[in-house]
Amino acid sequence: MNTSALVKEYFREDKLPHIWCPGCGHGIIMHAVVRAIDNLKLDPEKICIVSGIGCSSRASGYMNFNTLHTTHGRALAFATGVKMANPSLEVLVLTGDGDCSAIGGNHLIHTARRNIDITTIAFNNNIYGMTGGQYSPTTATGDFGTTAPYGNIDKTFDLCNLAKAAGATYVGRSTAYYAKQLTTLVENGIQNKGFSFIEAVSSCPTYYGRKNKKGDAVEMMKSLKDDYIDIKIAEKRPDLAQSKILMGEFYNKPDEEYTEKYQKIIDMLKKESYHA
């Protein structure tokens, strides 16, 4: 399906063009997510897209599925409610680095810990885009933000390591440049019955780019190409991996899923009350 057909099929066309700035990576990531849904031939009626607040979180408003645009940081909490109430839904959370790792960091670790069947796609542009460029937990040490005018002194979260350590059963990273790989990771994440975390590295030319002299949208897109290397290549050729950031599938280890465990309790109690 080409882009035009994809837009007709899966987007709220009357809401387009989207409000994201020229060259913002978020549009490419939203496109990749929808391509993954189309490739898997999922029933749109059975999909629920949940987002928080941020430029990235606006994606849910453009996508023609069941959608829930919630409050800042709480997308995963709402998504947990949706999935618990209706486990037959395929629940996807679209979130930002601020949304899921600053204000929503607690929700992220506990949703991962439960291994509930939710696929999270974190649009990581290393900044709070929507509110004008404050540093986030993924802003590199030394980089600038409106709240770090002399350079950020915080250490940086590796979102994939965080999700994996907390209990996610599928974890991967790609970038807006590697949109095809990103699509594959999202497909795999959706197919994993458990908590999947896909970090989609994005770009915010308007705030992060300008504040950090990273160049325009094109220059930032080139960095999303040149600064990354697939983990499989890096393992074979460590010489090529020097000073690059790893991407690809990091972890894929299915485990018992939360709503299924919960269903077992319901079934057990139903049996007991029947015999009582």
Next chain:
Amino acid sequence: MGTPKMVVVNKEWCKGCGICVAFCPKNVLELVNEVVCIARSEDCIKCGQCELRCPDFAIYLKEVPENV
């Protein structure tokens, strides 16, 4: 051989970011007054790189019937 394709632009949605121009391997595209323009369509190899990377769904390959 599949159905022939041609690259088309939705100028209403193009925000002139230049990403498609920069990553087209055949230098087919240009920005004119901050809107993408298919300057050398004869060089297009229909690789779909522009479509893959446009953040605004504004450029894509369209199937065209053979007799057009």
